[in-house]
Amino acid sequence: MEKLFLLDAYALIYRAYYAFIKNPRINSKGFNTSAIMGFVNTLEDVLKKEQPTHIGIAFDPAGPTFRHEAYQQYKAQREETPEVIRLSVPIIKDIIRAYRIPILEVSGYEADDVIGTLATEAGRQGIRTYMMTPDKDYGQLVSDNVFMYRPKYGDKEFEVMGVEEVKAKFDIQSPAQVIDMLGLMGDTADNIPGCPGVGEKTAQKLIAQFGSIENLLDHTGELKGAIKTKVETNREQILFSKFLATIKTDVPIALDMDGLKREEPDKDELKRIFEELEFRSLLERVLGTDKKTATPPPSAQGDLFGFFTPESTEASENSNLTKLDDLVFDYQLIDTEEKEDQLLQNILTQPILSLDTETTGTDPIRAELVGMSFAYAENQAFYVPVPADRTEAQRIVDKFKPVFENPQTLKVGQNIKYDMLVLANYGVEIQGPMFDTMIAHYVLQPELHHGMDYLAEIYLHYETIKIEELIGPKGKNQKNMRDLDPANIYRYACEDADVTLKLKNVLEKELKQNDAEALFCDIEMPLVPVLAYMERNGVRIDTEALKETSRHFTARMNQIEEEVHRLAGVEFNIASPKQVGEVLFDRLKIVDKPKKTKTGQYVTSEEVLESLKGKHEIVEKILEHRGLKKLLGTYIDALPQLINPETGHIHTSFNQTVTATGRLSSSNPNLQNIPVRNEDGKEIRKAFIPDEGCEFFSADYSQIELRIMAHLSGDPHMIEAFRANQDIHAATAAKIYKEKLEDVTREQRSKAKTANFGIIYGISVFGLAERLGIDRKEAKELIDGYFENYPHVKEYMDSSIQAARQKGYIETVFRRRRYLPDINSRNAVVRGYAERNAINAPIQGSAADIIKVAMIRIYRRFREEGIRSKMILQVHDELNFSVVPEEKEKVQQIVIAEMESAYKMKVPLLADCGWGKNWLEAH
Numbered sequence: 012m013e014k015l016f017l018l019d020a021y022a023l024i025y026r027a028y029y030a031f032i033k034n035p036r037i038n039s040k041g042f043n044t045s046a047i048m049g050f051v052n053t054l055e056d057v058l059k060k061e062q063p064t065h066i067g068i069a070f071d072p073a074g075p076t077f078r079h080e081a082y083q084q085y086k087a088q089r090e091e092t093p094e095v096i097r098l099s100v101p102i103i104k105d106i107i108r109a110y111r112i113p114i115l116e117v118s119g120y121e122a123d124d125v126i127g128t129l130a131t132e133a134g135r136q137g138i139r140t141y142m143m144t145p146d147k148d149y150g151q152l153v154s155d156n157v158f159m160y161r162p163k164y165g166d167k168e169f170e171v172m173g174v175e176e177v178k179a180k181f182d183i184q185s186p187a188q189v190i191d192m193l194g195l196m197g198d199t200a201d202n203i204p205g206c207p208g209v210g211e212k213t214a215q216k217l218i219a220q221f222g223s224i225e226n227l228l229d230h231t232g233e234l235k236g237a238i239k240t241k242v243e244t245n246r247e248q249i250l251f252s253k254f255l256a257t258i259k260t261d262v263p264i265a266l267d268m269d270g271l272k273r274e275e276p277d278k279d280e281l282k283r284i285f286e287e288l289e290f291r292s293l294l295e296r297v298l299g300t301d302k303k304t305a306t307p308p309p310s311a312q313g314d315l316f317g318f319f320t321p322e323s324t325e326a327s328e329n330s331n332l333t334k335l336d337d338l339v340f341d342y343q344l345i346d347t348e349e350k351e352d353q354l355l356q357n358i359l360t361q362p363i364l365s366l367d368t369e370t371t372g373t374d375p376i377r378a379e380l381v382g383m384s385f386a387y388a389e390n391q392a393f394y395v396p397v398p399a400d401r402t403e404a405q406r407i408v409d410k411f412k413p414v415f416e417n418p419q420t421l422k423v424g425q426n427i428k429y430d431m432l433v434l435a436n437y438g439v440e441i442q443g444p445m446f447d448t449m450i451a452h453y454v455l456q457p458e459l460h461h462g463m464d465y466l467a468e469i470y471l472h473y474e475t476i477k478i479e480e481l482i483g484p485k486g487k488n489q490k491n492m493r494d495l496d497p498a499n500i501y502r503y504a505c506e507d508a509d510v511t512l513k514l515k516n517v518l519e520k521e522l523k524q525n526d527a528e529a530l531f532c533d534i535e536m537p538l539v540p541v542l543a544y545m546e547r548n549g550v551r552i553d554t555e556a557l558k559e560t561s562r563h564f565t566a567r568m569n570q571i572e573e574e575v576h577r578l579a580g581v582e583f584n585i586a587s588p589k590q591v592g593e594v595l596f597d598r599l600k601i602v603d604k605p606k607k608t609k610t611g612q613y614v615t616s617e618e619v620l621e622s623l624k625g626k627h628e629i630v631e632k633i634l635e636h637r638g639l640k641k642l643l644g645t646y647i648d649a650l651p652q653l654i655n656p657e658t659g660h661i662h663t664s665f666n667q668t669v670t671a672t673g674r675l676s677s678s679n680p681n682l683q684n685i686p687v688r689n690e691d692g693k694e695i696r697k698a699f700i701p702d703e704g705c706e707f708f709s710a711d712y713s714q715i716e717l718r719i720m721a722h723l724s725g726d727p728h729m730i731e732a733f734r735a736n737q738d739i740h741a742a743t744a745a746k747i748y749k750e751k752l753e754d755v756t757r758e759q760r761s762k763a764k765t766a767n768f769g770i771i772y773g774i775s776v777f778g779l780a781e782r783l784g785i786d787r788k789e790a791k792e793l794i795d796g797y798f799e800n801y802p803h804v805k806e807y808m809d810s811s812i813q814a815a816r817q818k819g820y821i822e823t824v825f826r827r828r829r830y831l832p833d834i835n836s837r838n839a840v841v842r843g844y845a846e847r848n849a850i851n852a853p854i855q856g857s858a859a860d861i862i863k864v865a866m867i868r869i870y871r872r873f874r875e876e877g878i879r880s881k882m883i884l885q886v887h888d889e890l891n892f893s894v895v896p897e898e899k900e901k902v903q904q905i906v907i908a909e910m911e912s913a914y915k916m917k918v919p920l921l922a923d924c925g926w927g928k929n930w931l932e933a934h
Contacts (some may be wrong), residue, residue, distance in 0.1 A: 015133050015271065016063040016160070017115075017126045019144035020070045023162060024050050024103065026145055028096055032844060035095075035832070037458055038289040039469040043832055046099040051106060051293060053162050057143065058273075060169070061160075065138075065271040067129070068107055069115040069122035070100075093838040102284070109280040113270055120262045123148060127258035130157045132266040141171070150177040151189035152258060179607075182215045184222070191224045194253030205252045206245045213238065224253050286332075291465065332474040335506055341391040342505035344497055351410060354385070354393050358414055361387040365423040365512035366415075368430045369504050371493050375432035376547070376655055376662045380404060381492040382500060383411065384508040389516070392505035396497035408437040418443040425449050425463045425511045428667075431543045445536055448511055451518040453668035454531045457829065461668050467510050470517045475510060476503045530825050530860075535667065538863050541870040541882075542665040542675075548881045549660030550893070553700045553929065554651050560694045561647050564639045571636045578629040585636055591615045594629075601626040639691065646685065646695045653679060665885065672852055673827050673859040675885055682886050699930035701893035705880070708899075709933035710906050710924040711889035714739055715858045719824075720771050722916040723853065726803035733918035740764040746800035747793060766797050771804070771854060773847035808850050815849035823856035824914060825864075861914045862888060868909040878902065884930075891930060899926070 027049020036045045057063070107114055115125050126142050126149070133140040134157040141160040142149050149159050150172065159172040177186045195214040197205020209217075217238075221227040228250070231243050242249065278298055285294045345354050358364055365386040370378035379399070386392035395411070397404045414420070415434060420443050424430055427447045434441060449461045459465075467473045481503055482490040492500065522528045576582045579598065583590040592613025596605040601623060606614040617637065623630045653661045661680065669676040677683055686692025701707045712718075717739055721729040732742040737752065744755045744763035755763075762783055769779055780790035798805040812834070815821050820830045829852040834845040862885070869882060869890070880898045884891035890910070894902050903924060910922040927933035 013065060013138050013268070014061070014063045015065040015130075015138050015140045015268075016057060016061065016067075017130055017140065017142050018054070018057075018066070018068045019122045019126060019142070019146060019149075020050075020068050020103070021122060022144045022146050023053055024096060024099065026162065027053065028093065028099075029840075032841065035458070037456075037830070037832065039456070039459060041830070041832065042098075042288075043095045044099075044288050044290070046096050047102055047106070047288060048290065048293070050099075050103055051290070051297075054110070055293070055297060056162075056169075057160075061141070063141075064273055065268055066273050067113045067115045067271045069125045070104075071122050072116055072118045072120065093833075093836055093841045095833070095836075095841075102288070106281070106284055108277075109284060110276045111274040115264070117262050117264050120259065124259040124262045125264060127152050127260045128262040128264055129266050131260040133157070133268075136266075138268070147180075148189070148193065148256065148258060150181065150186055151256075152260070153177045153186040179611075183218055188218050188223070190253055190257050191218050193256035194224050194249055197252060206241055206249050208237070208241045217242075224249055289465075289469065291468065332468060332472055334474050335476060335502065338390055340509070342502050342509070343393050344501040345393050345395045346497060351395065351407070354395070355410065355414065358385055358387060358393075359417065361420060363387060363421045363423060363512075363515075364414065365392075365508045365515065366427075366430060367424065367504065367507040367511065368433050369492050369500060370433055371491055374662075375429050376436070376549075376658070378433050378436070379493070380408065380433060380437065382497065382504055383408075384501075384504040385414075386505070386508035386512045389513055390509060392509040394497070394501035394504040396500070399493060405437060408434070408439060412439050415439050416442045421446060423448070423512055423515045425466075425507070425514070428539050428543045428546075431540065432547060435543070435547055441540075445539060446515050446519070447536065447539060448514040448518055449668055450535050450539070451515070451522060451531055454527050454535055454827070455518070455521055455525055457668075457671045457673070457827075463507065463510060463514070466514050471510065471513055473510065473513075476506055478503070525828070526826060527828070530827055534825060534860060534863050534867070537867045538667065541866050542667065544870065545882055545885070546662050546665060548883050548893075549655065549658055549662040550883045550891075551659065551700045551702060552650055552654060552661055553698045554654070556700075556929075557647050557651060557698045560698070561643060564643055564647065564691070564694075568636055568639050568643075571632050571639075575629055575632045575636065578627075578632065585633060586640070588612070588615045591633060595623075595627075599627060599629065601630070642686070642691055642695065646680065647698075650680060650695075650698065663884075670859075671829060672855040673823065673863075674855065674887070675859070675863075677886075682884060685886075693931055696931040696934065697929050699884070699891075700928065702881070705893045705895055706899065707927050707929055707933040708880075708892040708894045708902060708906070708924065709889060709927075709930065710892075710903075710910060710922050711887075711934070712858070712862065712910065713921040713923050715861065715888050715920070716771070716854050717767055718916060718918050718920060719854050719857050719861075720804065720807070721918045723824075723857075724801075724803045724807035725917065726801045726807075729801055729804065730918050736919075740767055743767050743797070743800075747796035762793060766793055770794060770797055771808075772851045773808075773843075811853065812846050812849045815845070821849050821853050823853050823860050825857070825860040827856050827860060829853075829856060857914075858888060861920070862890070862910075865910040865913040866890065868913065869906055872905045872909060876901075876905070878905070889934065891933070 024046050028046040030049055031045035035043050036048050038044055058066075104114060115122075115129070117125050123146070126144075130140045130142050130152055131154075134154050137156060140157045142152060142157065143160040143162060145161055153159055153172060153174055155174065159170075159177070161170040161172065172180070174186055177189065178184065181189060181192055183189070183192065192211070192214050193205070195206050195209050195217060196211050197209075217227055220233075221230060227242065228246055231239060234242060276297075282294065282298055285297070343350075345351055367384045368380060369382040369384070370380060372378045380397040382394055382396045384392055384394045395407065397407055415422070416439065422441055422443060423446045425448045427441070427445055431441050448463070448466065452459070452461045452466055464475050464477070467475050479485075481495060481499065482492065522531050572585050575585055579594045581594065581598065583594055585591065589612050592605070592615045595601050595615065596613050606619060617634070620630050620634050624634070650661065655662055663677045663682055664679055666676045666678060685695050687696065699707070717729075718733055720726075721733055728746065729739075732739050738760075740763045741752055741755045741760050743766065744750070744759040745752045747763060747766070748755070748759050750759070762785075765783055766779065769782065774782070776787050776791045776794060779785075779794060780787045783790065783793075785793075811821060815831050815834045819832065819834065820828045822828055829848065831845040831848055831852075833841045834849060836842040836845065866882070866885065872878070873880070873882070878898060878901065880892055880894040880902045882890060883893050890906065892902060892906065907922050907924060911920050914920060925933045
């Protein structure tokens, strides 16, 4: 059976671009590939999920259409097309041609009209046709054989809308009445004026009563009051709006089903384009790139210092990237004591040594060594297998311990913290200077990928052997490295060390060229052993306290459930979104027009329920129930599962290369997201406790971001307030409201606090009004008053944006860069995101850098002074410690001194601290 898909290109491209607006996809060439990637992903989803037999993709023409000629203001209010989209469209068209899908474009007509004409004709011929677009206007074209196919967006799945769905969505009797709806209510997206004062509900009532605009205008005598005046006064405008909203179905284009027949894509051309764009996942997903196993026969493994020379130097037919078999290389399996001794002699005195470990798992605290690889010259590497027997394994590791602990050798690794943690399980402490290629690339390009495979492709034009080639794809049948013979591992392991060394040689130069050497050498690399030490320390969890909290929360949930059932007048499953929707909207009818999914189920997401809080007290109870359930599932019941049975601690992973700002993140568990504002969330912190016989110590920076703003802006009033140790929020309120400091009310201080933090992050009048629950006039006065009293803050914000426009990036006080490719965009929405980042990224990033410096100094002081107490957690601007009682005074002195002297500013850098039996008490 024939199945035709017609795609509205620009609608899908815009949707894809804005889906990534806060986190754009930038490749190594600095090109924003968001629109292209999103479009191709959508296209691939449709091709695989729906398997259309015929397909075409419609584009708007380059010049004006008949609507522009009839109405100069048509779409005139729209922002200029973002530069990224303009640059992406020609590439997208090349991709479509490579897919061998026809591009449908008719001069003078929009894509809507082209699709409307073809879909209508196909529907007449009984062909099942899907118009793929998020645009509601297409609803007018839906018929028995013609459907709207709305793409996925966020957590919303594809939505197919037929006649009944369109009628239900607009509350009309026929899809054709979508045109009448748009003619009356207008369409701000297309600048269709409609009838002033007529919104969706009024339009629905009028169409329900009169059926069409024409019939309405013939019977205006039946209308009364203001609506009669509005309709009669705007008669011509309403008719003209209907004309503009009507999708044409008679465009001069023929339905050529043979031409629309789906064909096999041009894989070579797609591969060329995807490789140029660096779409690695799409290469595998769309083209199923072959991955050849790269293990030579034993006879070809060579002597200890011999070379393996490939018979063929041709690249794989599926890639123009170089592979191992294209090189002249010397990778050796060190599987005898004699070979071990010979290797040791060679690497002990090397000034630079690249290293890597193969292990039994991804958790470094629990993982066992399977092998170690080393490289000190490009295209040469050595793999030392480590057996499962612990005694023999320890013997081999001890033998190589002097290599790892040689303070003179530069150790090179890709995510070397993992190797440090694994080797620490065998009593080895990697010493000496280090160079982590993953971190080096993060410093250079914080928003890109930093995996070795990706870096090898981008910098070396090299395709690495993939782990799946050895142990199989992810899943229950995936093997463990321990299951493999060393002869099947050594080339993969040697390649890791070799590629890492090659990357170091490239990235080292890039760091110098980009003035990033100091940040990398003085902050990021010295931080690696600190984080390894903290992860290895871990933190104790009071499981009994969590069990008690779990019992308490569960009892409260049961109580809330009873209250919800009483308020509803019926028992139902409060955890079922479907049943919640039926109770709220069918039984209690708390709103007239509740949102529905494509299956007709009511939407009861947290966002929707938050907006309905004031409608009925049952809503708040349901939200409270959900909040408790989330805390139980995410933390209270989950934390005990993360405890390492051997250490009795949770060993969170501190991630150094994730955030664009330079801040650390953490995982398993994510400590940054532990809620602290409400009492329920605080119960989680209570479960984090110090080691046996120790006390919990917490120190955090006092208003560090505002202090950095005072420093960067040089605003005398803000500097004066901090130097005088005034309450900055009260001081701000006093200036804005022209009160004496002692006369500032709690409400005024609260508003000033919101202004202090909001304004430096680019909050708008509307945003401030919404956050404070005040009208826009008062919000504007608050912002104006703020800048009047802190004029240098406004100057700083403007100069930051201007500097970013000139350079394309901003910098922290330690020269960490954040690139802002959209800062000069002509599109106000896109530019606005970049401008806000230009203001707040230097502040957030500087705060991140400062606490990193403090951590490094505290760690060094602890080691130098033989402190037994441990630094165990870092969360945003806060450091936490498990402290031996007799070291309390010394630890507090060291921590506060190093935090407050981490960076010299125009205002004091202050740290607050506290002690307790657990994290909650201490902070």
